Amino acid sequence: MVIINNTTQNPLTRSKDFRKALIETKLKIRNKRGDVVPFVMNVAQAYYWERMTRRNLVLKARQKGLSKVIDGDQYVTCAMRTTNAVVISHEKESTERLFAAVKAYHDNMKIKPEVSIDSKRMMKFPKRGSTFFVGTAGQVAFGRGDTIDRAHLSEAAFYPNLEGTLAGVAEAAEYGQIDIETTPNGRDYFYDLWDKAKRGLSPYTCIFIPWFIDKEYSSDHMTEEEKQGLSKSVQDMFNIPDDEFAQMLTDEEIELLARVANDYNIILTPGQIKWRRYKIWDKGELFFQEYPEDDESCFLQAGRSVFKKITVKPQLKIPLDHVEKMKAEDRDRLLGNKDKGIKKKTLYGGLDPAEGTLTGDAHCFSVIEPLHPAHPNKGAVVIFELCSNEPIDVFMLKVARICEIFDIILGIEGQGIGGAMVKEATTLEVMFNEWETTGTSRPIMITDLEQAYRKEELIETYTEAEGEARNMIYNKKNRAEHPSGKHDDRVFSRAIALQQFNMPKPSITFL
Numbered sequence: 037m038v039i040i041n042n043t044t045q046n047p048l049t050r051s052k053d054f055r056k057a058l059i060e061t062k063l064k065i066r067n068k069r070g071d072v073v074p075f076v077m078n079v080a081q082a083y084y085w086e087r088m089t090r091r092n093l094v095l096k097a098r099q100k101g102l103s104k105v106i107d108g109d110q111y112v113t114c115a116m117r118t119t120n121a122v123v124i125s126h127e128k129e130s131t132e133r134l135f136a137a138v139k140a141y142h143d144n145m146k147i148k149p150e151v152s153i154d155s156k157r158m159m160k161f162p163k164r165g166s167t168f169f170v171g172t173a174g175q176v177a178f179g180r181g182d183t184i185d186r187a188h189l190s191e192a193a194f195y196p197n198l199e200g201t202l203a204g205v206a207e208a209a210e211y212g213q214i215d216i217e218t219t220p221n222g223r224d225y226f227y228d229l230w231d232k233a234k235r236g237l238s239p240y241t242c243i244f245i246p247w248f249i250d251k252e253y254s255s256d257h258m259t260e261e262e263k264q265g266l267s268k269s270v271q272d273m274f275n276i277p278d279d280e281f282a283q284m285l286t287d288e289e290i291e292l293l294a295r296v297a298n299d300y301n302i303i304l305t306p307g308q309i310k311w312r313r314y315k316i317w318d319k320g321e322l323f324f325q326e327y328p329e330d331d332e333s334c335f336l337q338a339g340r341s342v343f344k345k346i347t348v349k350p351q352l353k354i355p356l357d358h359v360e361k362m363k364a365e366d367r368d369r370l371l372g373n374k375d376k377g378i379k380k381k382t383l384y385g386g387l388d389p390a391e392g393t394l395t396g397d398a399h400c401f402s403v404i405e406p407l408h409p410a411h412p413n414k415g416a417v418v419i420f421e422l423c424s425n426e427p428i429d430v431f432m433l434k435v436a437r438i439c440e441i442f443d444i445i446l447g448i449e450g451q452g453i454g455g456a457m458v459k460e461a462t463t464l465e466v467m468f469n470e471w472e473t474t475g476t477s478r479p480i481m482i483t484d485l486e487q488a489y490r491k492e493e494l495i496e497t498y499t500e501a502e503g504e505a506r507n508m509i510y511n512k513k514n515r516a517e518h519p520s521g522k523h524d525d526r527v528f529s530r531a532i533a534l535q536q537f538n539m540p541k542p543s544i545t546f547l
Contacts, residue, residue, distance in 0.1 A: 056085060058112040064144040065104060072144055079250035081105040084243055091240040093226075093233055094217040095334070097247035097327045102217050103134060103190050110186045111141050114159075114166035115149040120212075121186040123170045124201065126194040132156065134190060135170040173197075178204035185212040193221035202229075216240070220325045220334040223507050223519070227335050231503050234331070247312075247327035248296060248304055255314070256307035270314050278306035285309065292329065332506060342482060342516045343505040345490045349417075352410055353497045354378070356403060356420040356438050378442070381405065383419075385446040386471075386532030387435065388525050389428065389457035398423045399431045399457070400529035402501075403444060404494070404537060415493045416537065418530060421501065428453075432460040439466050447471040447532040469539075471532050481531035482508075482516045488534060501526040 056077070063075040077085060080100035084092075096102050110121040123138075125131040135157055142148060142159070152160045159168040173195040178184070187209045192198050205214060218226060232238040247253050255263075255274045263271055276284070285293070289309055296302050316323045328334030384404045390397035401422040408417040422438075424431055439446060450458045450470040461468050473481065488494035489505070496502055507522045518524045 052085065052088075055109055055112055055116075058116075059105070059108045062112065062145060062147075063108050063141045065108075066140070075104075075108060075141075077105060078252075080245050083245060083249055087241065087243045088215070089241045090213045091238075092213075092215045092217075092243055093230055093240045094215060094243045094245065095230060095328065095331055096217065096219060096245040097249075097253075098219055100245055100249070102245070103188070104137060106188045106190075106215050106217060107134060107138050108141060110188060111138055111168060113186060114161050114164065114168050116164070118165040119185045120166070120183060121168045121188075122176070122184055122205075123168075123188045123190060124173050124176055124192075124195075124205070125170070126173050126191045128172050130191065131170050131172045138168060138170070173201050176201070178208040182208040183212075184209035187212060187214045189214070189216045189218075191218050192216045193218040193224065193226040198225045220328055223335045223522075230331065235499065242331070244328075244331045246296075246300075246329045248302060248308060248329065249300075251305070251308070253311050253315075253327070254305060254307035255310040256305065258311070266314070270317070273313065274310055276310075281306045281310065289313075296329075332502070335506070341506065342508040342510060343486050343489055345492075346496050346502050346505055347489070347492050348496045348499055348502050349410075350497050350499065352408070352417050352419065352495065354405075354419040356442060357422060357434060378405065378419075381407075381443065383442055383444045384416075384533045384537040385439075385444045386529040386534070386536065387446065387448045387457065387468075388529040388532060389449055389454045390425070390525060391453055397523055398425050398525050399428070400525035401431075401435050401438075402526065402529040402533045403438075403442075404530070404533045406537060408495070411495060413492070415495065416488070416534075417495045418497050418501070418533075421498055421526065421529070423500075423525060428456050429460055432457060432464060432466075436461070436464040436466045445469070445536045447536045449473055449528070449532060469536065471535065473528065473532075477535075479516070481528070481535060484538065485527070485531045485534055494530075494534065498526070501530065 060074065060076050064072050065075040067073050078101055080096070081102065081104070084094060084102060084105065094102055107123055110119075110123070113119045114121050123134050125134055138159065139153070142151060149161055150163055152162060154160060157170045160166070161168075173189075173192075174197065184205065187205050189195075189198075189202065189205065192202075195201055202216070216226070216229070220227075229238065229240065230242060233240040233242045251257065258274075263274060289312075293304050293309075296304055312323075312327075315327060319326065324333045325335075384406065385401060387401045388399070390399050399422075402418055403420040404416045405419045406416045407414050408419075411417055422431075422434060435446075438444070446466065446468040448454060448458055448461055448468045448470060449472070451472055451474075458468075458470055485494070485505075489496065496505075504518075504523055504526045507518050508516050508524065508527060509519070511517050
């Protein structure tokens with residue numbers, strides 16, 4: 037039998053499998069009925085455990101037990117070897133609950149490692165030289181001399197200053213493991229971390245745990261007492277026979293069933309859909325934040341979102357700036373040498389200029405291909421974008437080279453700094469329409485783009501553009517805007533391109 041405070045050096049002590057065995061054989065946990073039982077990982081906890089690395093971002097639905105498994109792992113690690121572990125919570129009450137849960141692990145063990153509890157927030161393991169500390173965000177700071185082996189940032193999206201807290205933790209835990217775990221809370225700093233990690237620009241591993249990862253959230257798992265406390269309409273809905281209910285699903289629910297089956301190999305039950313419908317009646321849009329089912333719609337804005345539906349298909353991108361470097365067969369397939377080739381088509385472009393500085397907004401040039409062969413309804417697709425903070429003349433030269441190869445009806449924003457871009461385009465003899473985004477044209481541009489995305493008349497191919505669009509909200513004056521510190525270059529370059537496409541096409545009349 038494995039004893040946690042056994043001094044024998046076991047080569048497995050550093051393995052995930054060994055630590056999991058310790059958690060599930062040595063720790064006990066109080067279940068939802070109030071019984072103390074062995075800590076056997078549930079589906080969500082096991083899903084995290086299989087995917088965790090040394091840097092983890094865990095985006096999750098409510099009450100999936102992620103804090104319990106992360107803190108249990110930190111506890112057994114402290115008991116095995118010299119470890120400095122810290123857990124940071126978003127508020128004082130949560131901090132106290134987390135420490136009480138860790139203390140309960142210790143109290144319920146049959147064979148306990150020697151510990152001393154210095155306060156309501158710190159546990160020490162004298163024989164191992166380990167410490168386990170729990171603190172509240174905003175009240176915990178780490179300096180250059182501190183060393184952390186394990187750090188758990190619980191409900192991190194709710195910290196008053198996650199960026200500042202993480203800066204100190206990351207410095208102290210340079211060689212340790214960091215778990216940043218949270219339910220969503222708008223598009224703030226955690227969203228930026230998640231977005232960068234998704235795009236492969238971060239050392240963190242994204243672990244997304246949706247509400248349907250297990251069967252817990254279902255009307256079938258609700259007690260009769262829980263159901264009796266709900267309205268008659270909810271109870272009537274719960275009582276619809278499953279086969280009959282299956283014939284009453286909405287288009288959105290049918291689409292969800294297909295996506296979950298495809299992405300997770302999970303077949304949602306009628307009971308899960310009934311529970312979901314009841315929760316949406318109860319919580320409205322907040323349902324998608326507290327019980328996320330994808331890692332985009334869950335990041336709700338404080339205001340009303342402008343763009344509610346955007347279909348993204350990255351595989352439809354075409355590298356218009358590198359066609360000469362493509363393999364011959366790929367170039368022929370994408371660009372074509374016959375009548376159907378993209379070189380034979382009229383494309384539509386939009387250019388939203390910026391200052392051309394490293395710290396400012398970026399220039400963005402977007403190209404739309406109408407009547408796209410891969411579009412299910414022969415609609416338009418954003419096939420290319422070029423974004424950078426280069427000087428205006430350098431950026432415009434790249435745009436000019438693309439416009440030499442392809443037939444692009446280009447619109448360039450002429451307001452403000454756009455005047456310099458317009459001048460440079462004229463010097464390079466690029467054909468373009470000068471576009472002005474004014475108080476009158478701006479809402480039309482945004483409305484047209486939102487409608488094109490929502491109706492799937494325009495398919496997006498860049499996740500970065502989707503992120504920018506979803507950041508846009510309506511303020512109290514019903515004006516579409518981005519939060520401070522966010523960018524809208526991609527949104528407006530696409531909006532300008534779409535306006536070029538929507539312009540009346542010239543025609544010839546024979547008399």
